Amino acid sequence: MACAPAPAFTPGETGRYTGAWFVYLLExxxxxxxxxxxxxxxxxxAAHGSGRGARFTRMHRPxxxxxxxxxxxxxxxxxxxxRIKCYSPAAKRDLARDWANAASVCRLPSAT
Known part of the structure; x- marks a missing residue:
């Protein structure tokens, strides 16, 4: 399923981001x-794919x-x-499959 374009950064009255926040699972x-x-x-x-993401993804390429x-x-x-970080790898994969089957989940092309 393809996502609608991510909302632009829209600061609220407090200067904080007011759009949706995504939790993602990256193999x-x-x-x-x-x-x-x-x-x-x-x-x-894009940051993960180019080596500018988290330390973990710099050591273990996405x-x-x-x-x-x-x-x-x-x-x-x-x-x-x-909560997800406490799951086993198998449970994380099961969750990813469940999310992939749900209508509210975004799927993007490979990060590599």
């Missing part, structure tokens, strides 16, 4: 799965985005990210 070299949070998914995937899901707030996305 990396060695079959490892990176879980992250971002308000601008396409830009974050292969493909497994799935991403939008959340209405940063706090909600961060809570989900923390």
């Amino acid at each position: 990396c070299a060695g079959g490892r799965i990176y879980t992250g949070v971002t308000p601008r998914l396409a830009a974050r995937m 292969r493909q985005l497994l799935a991403a899901r939008p959340f209405s707030s940063r706090g909600e996305a961060l809570r989900m990210e923390l």
